[in-house]
Amino acid sequence: MTTVLIVDDHPTFRATARMLLEAEGYDVVGEAPDGTSGIAAAWELHPDLVLLDVNLPDLDGFSVAQRITANQGAPAVVLTSSRDSSDFGPLVAGSGARGFISKGELSGAAIAELL
Amino acid sequence: MPGLRRALVALFVVGVLFAAVDVAIVLTSSHDDQKVVDAVLGPLIGLSFIGTGVFAWWRRPLNRFGLLMTAVGFAWFAGALVEADNAIVSTIGSYVGPLYLVLVVQLVLSFPTGRLETTTSRVIVAAAYIDAFVLTLPVFLFDGNINSGSNAPDNAFVIAHARGFADVVDVLTSLIGFAIAAATAVVLLRKRRTSTAPQRRAQAPMLWTGLTVIIALGLLFGGDAVGVPDNVLGVVAFVGFVAFAILPYAFVAGLVRTRYSRAGAVGGLIERLNTPDTPVRLREALADALGDPTLQLVYWRESAGHYVNYAGHRVDLPAPNSGPARRAVAEVERDGKRVGAIVYDAALRDDPSLVRAAAAAAALQLENERLEAELRARVEELQTSRARLVEVSMGERRRLERDLHDGAQQRLVALSLQLGLARRKLEDDPVIGGRLLDAARGELDRALEELRELARGIHPAILTDRGLGAALEALAHRAPLPVDLHEMPKDRLPAAVEAAAYFVVAESLTNVAKYSGAEHATVRVGRHDSFAVVEVSDDGVGGADPAAGTGLRGLADRLAALDGRLEVHSPPGGGTLIRANIPCPTCA
Numbered sequence: 123m124t125t126v127l128i129v130d131d132h133p134t135f136r137a138t139a140r141m142l143l144e145a146e147g148y149d150v151v152g153e154a155p156d157g158t159s160g161i162a163a164a165w166e167l168h169p170d171l172v173l174l175d176v177n178l179p180d181l182d183g184f185s186v187a188q189r190i191t192a193n194q195g196a197p198a199v200v201l202t203s204s205r206d207s208s209d210f211g212p213l214v215a216g217s218g219a220r221g222f223i224s225k226g227e228l229s230g231a232a233i234a235e236l237l
Numbered sequence: 238m239p240g241l242r243r244a245l246v247a248l249f250v251v252g253v254l255f256a257a258v259d260v261a262i263v264l265t266s267s268h269d270d271q272k273v274v275d276a277v278l279g280p281l282i283g284l285s286f287i288g289t290g291v292f293a294w295w296r297r298p299l300n301r302f303g304l305l306m307t308a309v310g311f312a313w314f315a316g317a318l319v320e321a322d323n324a325i326v327s328t329i330g331s332y333v334g335p336l337y338l339v340l341v342v343q344l345v346l347s348f349p350t351g352r353l354e355t356t357t358s359r360v361i362v363a364a365a366y367i368d369a370f371v372l373t374l375p376v377f378l379f380d381g382n383i384n385s386g387s388n389a390p391d392n393a394f395v396i397a398h399a400r401g402f403a404d405v406v407d408v409l410t411s412l413i414g415f416a417i418a419a420a421t422a423v424v425l426l427r428k429r430r431t432s433t434a435p436q437r438r439a440q441a442p443m444l445w446t447g448l449t450v451i452i453a454l455g456l457l458f459g460g461d462a463v464g465v466p467d468n469v470l471g472v473v474a475f476v477g478f479v480a481f482a483i484l485p486y487a488f489v490a491g492l493v494r495t496r497y498s499r500a501g502a503v504g505g506l507i508e509r510l511n512t513p514d515t516p517v518r519l520r521e522a523l524a525d526a527l528g529d530p531t532l533q534l535v536y537w538r539e540s541a542g543h544y545v546n547y548a549g550h551r552v553d554l555p556a557p558n559s560g561p562a563r564r565a566v567a568e569v570e571r572d573g574k575r576v577g578a579i580v581y582d583a584a585l586r587d588d589p590s591l592v593r594a595a596a597a598a599a600a601l602q603l604e605n606e607r608l609e610a611e612l613r614a615r616v617e618e619l620q621t622s623r624a625r626l627v628e629v630s631m632g633e634r635r636r637l638e639r640d641l642h643d644g645a646q647q648r649l650v651a652l653s654l655q656l657g658l659a660r661r662k663l664e665d666d667p668v669i670g671g672r673l674l675d676a677a678r679g680e681l682d683r684a685l686e687e688l689r690e691l692a693r694g695i696h697p698a699i700l701t702d703r704g705l706g707a708a709l710e711a712l713a714h715r716a717p718l719p720v721d722l723h724e725m726p727k728d729r730l731p732a733a734v735e736a737a738a739y740f741v742v743a744e745s746l747t748n749v750a751k752y753s754g755a756e757h758a759t760v761r762v763g764r765h766d767s768f769a770v771v772e773v774s775d776d777g778v779g780g781a782d783p784a785a786g787t788g789l790r791g792l793a794d795r796l797a798a799l800d801g802r803l804e805v806h807s808p809p810g811g812g813t814l815i816r817a818n819i820p821c822p823t824c825a
Contacts, residue, residue, distance in 0.1 A: 132643070132647045134647060134648065134651045134680075135647060135650060135651060138651045138654045138655060138658075139654065141658060142654050145658060145661070145662070177642070204642065204646045204647060204649075204650045205642075225650040225653075225654070226650050226653040226654070228654060
């Protein structure tokens with residue numbers, strides 16, 4: 123079962139995303155409300171996947187993605203936002219993340235496609 | 238100052254009495270060789286000094302020159318006692334005889350202020366007093382030559398006869414007298430070199446006459462000590478005496494010249510200001526006319542209640558005589574209204590009527606420059622407030638984006654995910670599916686409420702549709718504390734005024750609810766002299782600072798854009814009153 127860490131500052135989204143991913147066979151092993159605690163949780167929990175919001179209160183999601191994916195054997199990162207990927211231009215590609223899923227289109231199948 | 242005037246008249250009358258006594262002594266003297274000359278010239282000279290001294294004293298009560306002039310006159314009369322037949326009176330007259338000369342030294346050294354302003358001049362005057370009244374004592378006590386003329390009564394102060402010793406002391410005092418006169422002449426010439434051209438012109442008569450007296454005095458002392466023939470000394474004495482006698486008239490001539498040059502300076506100023514083809518800055522023209530290159534002009538801003546400089550920047554008047562360069566201030570009025578002030582070198586204060594005359598001549602142009610300065614100040618204020626307004630508006634857009642993103646958008650995202658999940662669950666677990674749909678419905682309601690709140694914050698529809706009164710009623714209704722509304726406008730006001738008034742109340746009530754701890758708030762909207770006046774008051778803790786938060790400052794900037802003004806009265810513990818004055822031409 124793929125283990126997942128959700129990093130997002132909105133509790134409503136974290137709860138809904140957990141419900142959705144667990145219903146689709148993922149194992150959500152942790153949640154973090156900001157970039158700093160997200161990086162710490164990624165090192166600690168070694169999830170297979172980090173679902174990472176772009177707009178975090180402390181750090182920018184792209185730099186959080188870079189720091190999480192910098193080491194070998196690091197988890198895969200999928201960026202997400204309520205904004206559209208076209209708002210971010212080439213930033214997603216340069217961040218080390220596997221890809222971007224708009225929050226409204228989040229599903230197990232969409233994640234599986236990127237992994 | 239009628240009291241001073243009466244006292245000075247009385248002083249002059251006393252001077253006349255002294256003159257009468259002087260004449261009586263001379264006419265009854267059995268040893269005065271030139272009775273007629275002394276009886277005519279003596280009172281004339283003494284009263285010239287007292288008369289001009291009293292006049293100068295009256296015109297410039299703070300200047301001690303008049304006092305010194307008067308003192309010379311009285312000292313001159315005291316010296317005439319030497320002609321008395323009574324030995325004691327005659328000897329006293331001989332002893333105090335040099336007093337008027339010492340006073341002349343003090344007079345010329347302290348011209349024109351009447352004060353000895355340098356250490357050198359103070360030392361010279363002190364030496365003169367010591368030489369005249371301390372060092373000469375042995376001459377009197379040991380039967381020296383006390384210059385009281387032939388047939389004069391005997392020296393009444395003699396305690397022992399030691400003519401040889403007394404003569405040595407006499408020569409010594411003469412040599413010191415010579416040194417004092419020489420030093421005085423040097424100081425006077427040096428002072429002339431450092432004077433400005435107008436000062437020199439005004440001081441010339443007094444300076445040259447005084448210098449002649451001092452040089453003659455020096456030559457007499459020196460000649461006396463080294464034994465120059467009497468006929469030569471006689472000529473010198475005559476020249477010195479004539480110069481001394483005309484000293485008061487030289488002083489008057491100086492005054493006339495000053496007044497003339499003052500009239501010339503002010504006349505030149507008026508002419509310069511009225512020449513249309515060569516526009517000149519008033520400050521330069523005034524600085525030239527008053528001979529003060531450091532002169533500054535400041536303009537009164539009635540609307541702001543402070544002074545500004547030509548560029549329109551706020552300036553504070555210097556405290557009188559403050560700073561290394563002592564400054565004085567003359568406020569300028571036109572038609573009874575303050576228009577500005579001249580800040581000038583305090584040295585000019587000796588001539589306050591000059592500054593006043595120049596200020597009066599400049600009032601019209603000062604008023605014009607004041608209007609220009611006012612305009613510059615307003616332009617600068619508008620630029621600042623416009624820049625802040627842009628900043629506020631950008632900040633509001635950022636806040637809107639943030640609110641949309643964090644609020645409704647997040648709820649709609651969650652709703653979308655919940656609907657997707659519910660659709661899948663409806664087939665294999667209808668109960669969970671139903672719960673997910675209920676949750677989605679709740680999410681949708683909250684999203685709608687947040688969107689409504691946001692829309693109201695941008696511009697409430699009720700304000701557009703039904704006007705300020707209805708919009709404020711709705712605002713009061715939604716407020717978390719009781720709000721009384723008074724004097725709500727019945728008619729519609731211009732849209733910009735209604736919007737400004739609405740946001741003043743909205744922002745103020747938000748602050749009341751957040752920070753004041755108040756139990757009750759009151760809102761008033763009145764009309765006053767083409768202004769809509771909006772007041773929000775509460776019974777909370779007070780202490781609101783418009784400079785501290787962005788909310789009140791943002792309001793102030795919005796109002797400034799409409800030429801309005803925000804006042805905040807919020808003493809600690811005394812509640813808060815926010816008053817906005819919004820220009821509203823149709824409100825009158």
